[in-house]
Amino acid sequence: MERRLRSSSSSALRFACVGSGPAGMYITEKLLSLLGKEQKLGRSGSDDATNDNDRDRSKRVHVEVDIFEKEFSPYGLVRFGVAPDHASTKNVTNKFDTILKDSRVRFFGNVKVGETTATKRTMKEDEVGADVLTVSVRELLGVYSGVVLAHGAADNDRKIGLEREDELKGVYGARQFVNWFNGLPSAAPSNDKELHESICERLGYVSSTNTKASDVVVIGVGNVALDCARILLRSTEELAETDIATHALVALKSANVSSVTIIGRRSVAQAKFSPKELREVLALPNIDVEIDDLEVSDEDVEEMNASRPRRRAFEVLEKAKTTKTTKEEGEEEDGKNSKRKVLRILFLKSPTSLIANENNNKSLAFVKVRKNILKGETGNRKAVLSTNEDDEMTLPCDILIRSVGYVGDRIEPSVVQSDMNGTIAHDGQGRAQINETTINDINNANLYVCGWAKRGANGVIATNVQCAEETAFAIREDFYTGKITTKSKSAIDNTLSIALNKNKNKSESSSDLNKWKKNPLIITSERWFKIDEFERSRGRLSPRKKLVSINDLDGIFT
Ligand SMILES: Cc1cc2nc3c(=O)[nH]c(=O)nc-3n(C[C@H](O)[C@H](O)[C@H](O)COP(=O)(O)OP(=O)(O)OC[C@H]3O[C@@H](n4cnc5c(N)ncnc54)[C@H](O)[C@@H]3O)c2cc1C
Numbered sequence: 001m002e003r004r005l006r007s008s009s010s011s012a013l014r015f016a017c018v019g020s021g022p023a024g025m026y027i028t029e030k031l032l033s034l035l036g037k038e039q040k041l042g043r044s045g046s047d048d049a050t051n052d053n054d055r056d057r058s059k060r061v062h063v064e065v066d067i068f069e070k071e072f073s074p075y076g077l078v079r080f081g082v083a084p085d086h087a088s089t090k091n092v093t094n095k096f097d098t099i100l101k102d103s104r105v106r107f108f109g110n111v112k113v114g115e116t117t118a119t120k121r122t123m124k125e126d127e128v129g130a131d132v133l134t135v136s137v138r139e140l141l142g143v144y145s146g147v148v149l150a151h152g153a154a155d156n157d158r159k160i161g162l163e164r165e166d167e168l169k170g171v172y173g174a175r176q177f178v179n180w181f182n183g184l185p186s187a188a189p190s191n192d193k194e195l196h197e198s199i200c201e202r203l204g205y206v207s208s209t210n211t212k213a214s215d216v217v218v219i220g221v222g223n224v225a226l227d228c229a230r231i232l233l234r235s236t237e238e239l240a241e242t243d244i245a246t247h248a249l250v251a252l253k254s255a256n257v258s259s260v261t262i263i264g265r266r267s268v269a270q271a272k273f274s275p276k277e278l279r280e281v282l283a284l285p286n287i288d289v290e291i292d293d294l295e296v297s298d299e300d301v302e303e304m305n306a307s308r309p310r311r312r313a314f315e316v317l318e319k320a321k322t323t324k325t326t327k328e329e330g331e332e333e334d335g336k337n338s339k340r341k342v343l344r345i346l347f348l349k350s351p352t353s354l355i356a357n358e359n360n361n362k363s364l365a366f367v368k369v370r371k372n373i374l375k376g377e378t379g380n381r382k383a384v385l386s387t388n389e390d391d392e393m394t395l396p397c398d399i400l401i402r403s404v405g406y407v408g409d410r411i412e413p414s415v416v417q418s419d420m421n422g423t424i425a426h427d428g429q430g431r432a433q434i435n436e437t438t439i440n441d442i443n444n445a446n447l448y449v450c451g452w453a454k455r456g457a458n459g460v461i462a463t464n465v466q467c468a469e470e471t472a473f474a475i476r477e478d479f480y481t482g483k484i485t486t487k488s489k490s491a492i493d494n495t496l497s498i499a500l501n502k503n504k505n506k507s508e509s510s511s512d513l514n515k516w517k518k519n520p521l522i523i524t525s526e527r528w529f530k531i532d533e534f535e536r537s538r539g540r541l542s543p544r545k546k547l548v549s550i551n552d553l554d555g556i557f558t
Helices: 002-007 022-035 043-051 054-058 087-101 123-131 137-143 174-182 193-202 223-233 246-253 275-282 298-305 308-323 463-480 489-501 525-538
Strands: 013-018 063-069 105-109 111-113 133-135 146-149 171-173 214-219 257-263 287-292 341-346 349-356 364-375 382-385 392-396 399-402 447-449
Touching (some): 013 022, 087 525, 133 489, 137 146, 137 489, 146 463, 171 174, 174 193, 174 223, 174 246, 174 399, 214 392, 223 341, 257 349
Parallel strands (some): 013 063, 063 105
Antiparallel strands (some): 349 364
16 A cells, blocks of 8 residues: 555546456556556557557656445456356456556455445345445546446346246346356355355255256356356366355255256357357266257358358257267266266247246246247347247246346436446447536536446457447547546545445544545455455365455455
């Protein structure tokens, strides 16, 4: 902290970044390298400097970025989305660590941005959030040169639209399931006991008298659907070598999953999964593969010819259908996990109804699916349910995971957001629209957006590089035209001191500007790197053992 305070300058462009996922980390890097005087960020920063013209160089100023993150850990979906068995994908955090260690960057973990009255929060989230500090976008707009929203769009799962989808035990969104196995604090047993116990029970885990194997159905044919299937099909010996949350590993070790069926509403030609991820799941040992409705029409061929990854995915599946033979019951391939599991992939089907257990009307037992017919112009065909009742089948289903997309929550009234997916309205380059009536007391409020909050929940980690760059260019342009100006550090620290102390230390004076820095609930980057070191030291076979609750942090910083 000392080092940080010394390196800051009184006259500087100061930005607040909301969210520390890939978008937040890349925009921080871009702001420092495009506008900042110092070039400390390695290759991409130096490249930018080399390409800059003289006008750009003469305009460089001191730049600082404060990153606000609602979780105690940084990096968003790299930690809580990317599957635990994809360790190499997570290597991008090495680059993010460098950004977080830059003396011009401050990290405020466990600080949620947004006005809670305007945020749709559940009771459960409020309980979990009791220790989360908050500051509003309005408050940030009032003191920073600019505020960049990079808070993603991973707050809710899209629904399928089936009756009782929200209430039957056994129906989960992919986001819920992924959060659970990746150790997101709000989905961990200490915070959401009900979710944990329900997943364990449905996996065939809790009851010693329960000998029934579980059948899982995943709706959706994207990479997230494949991640969920793979985690359920992979041996737990292999999972133990990953950073999967301990509670999930324990549950999966005792689980009794016999089949995973992945269902796509359109044909193989429109499936979103990447050939690489498909190959990975199909190559798992001890699984029998069944693939239905792989035949392709002339329109499918035309569509696949226009997209190499789709063509390749089809070829991978076609090959698997002909070469992966079904083994005799109990026969083993690797001797590790004697129970064989079935992976079924069905195309051109949609779920039409959920059927509860005869003996327990609150638990899912079957899902009915019906054939679809594709209608419309090639390249834009829609799935339409067959009207023939003979085209319907009933699948046993203890767990149904809907993997049909993520959507973001509302952040607060000062921000203009889409009701459809929570994305922030912007000018096409990342200048976010502000609800003027809510900020008429603020002079020169500058709001920007990047990442999933800008584009919606799509694209891989690398997609956010270009997205952040586009927004950073817009910010640089606004600096050149004089719209963005330098701001005072003391005004920022004063605002943060009041905002971040309001939750906890109501009786204490907010006039002590530095009080918030001592608040143990604020996870600074120094504190995060101690947590990081601790997690890594606990992983024996695995890269790390994640801490899954703010209460687990006790004693780490001493
Ligand atoms: C299950 C899953 C698996 C994936 N696997 C891969 C993969 O293997 N490879 C790949 O390249 N891509 C993968 N992706 C895509 C990749 O994760 C995204 O492209 C990327 O994370 C989006 O970056 P983001 O910063 O916009 O959002 P996020 O990563 O969601 O980051 C947003 C951050 O903002 C924080 N935040 C949210 N609201 C607030 C608030 N109000 N105040 C403060 N902080 C807030 C969040 O906690 C989070 O840290 C996967 C996505 C998912 C969902």
